Amino acid sequence: MAFLEFTRLDERSVIEYVKSVAALSSILKLDDEGDAAEKLTVKEIGDGNLNFVFLVTNSVHSVIMKQSLPYIRCIGESWPLTKDRAYFEAMALEEQGRIAPHHVPQVYHFDPTMSLIAMRYLPPPHIILRKALIAGIQYPLLARHIAHFMANTLFFTSLLFHSTLDHKRQVAKFCGNAALCRHTEQVVFSDPYQISQYNHWTSPYLDPDAEALRHDNLLKLEIAILKSKFSEQAQALIHGDLHTSSVMVTPESTQVIDPEFAFYGPMGYDIGAFLGNLMLAFFAQDGLVDQPDHRKAYKEWILETIEDTWNLFYKNFVALWDEHRNGAGEAYLPAVYNNPEVQLLAQKRYMAELFHDSLGFGAAKMIRRIVGVAHVEDFESITDAAKRASCERKALNLAKMLLKDRAKFEGIAQIVSAIRQF
Ligand code: ADP
Ligand code: SR1
Ligand code: MG
Ligand code: MG
Structure with a gap:
């Protein structure tokens, strides 16, 4: 043939x-x-x-x-x-x-x-990270590896490294992936906030919660801002679907697969996808075991991984920026940003906006996995529906708060404290 x-x-x-x-x-x-x-x-x-x-x-x-x-x-x-x-x-x-x-x-x-x-082929013991999180397995190098992957793939495809001409040429190469972007626009940014034949949730427990999303004006205003950012901002080549089933792990190796949604979009969409899915894994833990205490240490490890991922990403990304400050990148021309004070201010502002974007996109990704078309195994494998709904509601409430109040947070440690309160 x-x-x-x-x-x-x-x-x-x-x-x-x-x-x-x-x-x-x-x-x-x-x-x-x-x-x-x-x-x-x-x-x-x-x-x-x-x-x-x-x-x-x-x-x-x-x-x-x-x-x-x-x-x-x-x-x-x-x-x-x-x-x-x-x-x-x-x-x-x-x-x-x-x-x-x-x-x-x-x-x-x-x-x-x-x-x-x-x-x-990524052979065993490589397993899908989501399955490892459900099984309660720790990966001490995960945060370091994924921070390296995200910092490098996002920095080297951004205007911090590219000239504007080069950037536009790269953006054009991925423009044709519009149908996949449109799919995301529907299932992440639209459907969870309207009645859709595809939506489902743990009914009847979450019926009021799902309805509340459709009547939450502040939430709807925030999701509109993120949807526009997703559709308009060609900041870097993003993976576009960087949840915990797109990562395969062993104790020594972290591999990112499945970038079919890749396009030039906002960096925070990738960072948020990864962090948001770790948060979903965190809230699923109590439903996965008979006694909540059984996963106490594991939940702490997930929180540490959330904190380390952002902090190491920040460190790596800023180090790449410093290293390539006088390169071809045209976002901050050396002739204009020509003193340490303005350079530091520029970095702080850029990273703060990226942090808030990541929180917003992460929250949107959490919400779509609870009331939208495609759910996650972390929750779906909790067979007792009442127990599942209780875990999902905590994640949903955290996500709603993050989406609305993300600008109030100054660092990842505050996010970890907030997660503990739900
Ligand atoms: P989809 O786009 O349908 O989500 P994925 O690329 O995520 O497809 O692959 C589906 C599954 O196939 C993964 O969850 C993993 O189990 C397996 N898989 C995919 N790529 C590899 C690989 N390179 N090595 C080992 N297993 C893989
Ligand atoms: C029907 S939605 C399917 C989802 O799976 C992929 O991994 C993407 O996240 C997509 O939105
Ligand atoms: Mg996949
Ligand atoms: Mg895929």
Whole structure:
């Protein structure tokens, strides 16, 4: 089979496909002597919302083959979504892989006709961070690694590093991912605040809470500000879906996968996604065990990770800024920002705005996971509905407060104190 036009792959045709691509045959040593070609096995392991993921293995090596179909996997063909998202995912993986090679799986092959990416398999003990958080496993290097990933990918794709011309050229490369942005605009910034056929929540417990969102004028004013920022601000190349299921971990390794929503958007959307999902994990803990005390130490570790992630991100980002102050970046021209006082003021203002953006976007991401279309396993695996609703309500109330009052917070330690109060 030549695969000259788009074909939906299954476990059988994936093998034919792999054999037809020289780069993949070479990685799996299919042309060598022996039985490498005969011993190929394929398993569909996709557990995400959108795409199909095949693990192809033989005695030599393993390869991940991720295919996008023209609809949303977890909903079905009734919700179309362009399969071109695979193109933007491949471009983002390449770009993020250049900037943060230790934290992104290598792309082996991309086929635009088939909307198919072949990439490095992240073998066990790599697991999806969300599953690790549900299981109560600590990762001492997580904050350091993710802070490094975010600081580097965001700084090196921003106007702090690019000239304005270069920046516009880069922005243009990802402009075509508009359908994925539009999807986010709907499910994060609109649907939770209106009646939508897709919304659901732990009913009847959260019925009043969901209704209250639709009547909360202050909240609706704040979400509008964030929606505009998301749609208008081409600040940096963001991952666009950096929740805890887009991170795979071992004690030594942190890998960021699944950047199909990548585009030039506000940096705070990535930082907020990660921190907001850690907050969801925090509030789920009491529902995941019989005795709340059983996860006391683990909850403390999540809070530490929230605090360390922001603080290390801040430190890394500002260090990159200082290092490249006299480079090509045109946000703060050295000739204009020519004394230490104004440079410090510029950094403080930039980082304060980024902090408040991150809190706002993080809160919006928390809300959509409780009343919107796609929920998170952290809460969904709490089988007792009353218990689940009680955990979700705490997260929802924190998120509403953060969304409305984010400008009042001056540092991440205050956020951790606020989380403890809910
Ligand atoms: P989706 O876009 O549908 O969310 P993901 O890229 O998140 O798809 O992949 C779905 C699942 O496939 C992940 O949760 C993970 O279990 C597995 N997976 C994806 N990429 C890799 C990889 N490079 N190595 C190992 N497993 C992977
Ligand atoms: C139907 S919404 C599916 C969600 O899953 C992806 O990971 C994105 O977050 C998207 O909004
Ligand atoms: Mg995913
Ligand atoms: Mg995805």
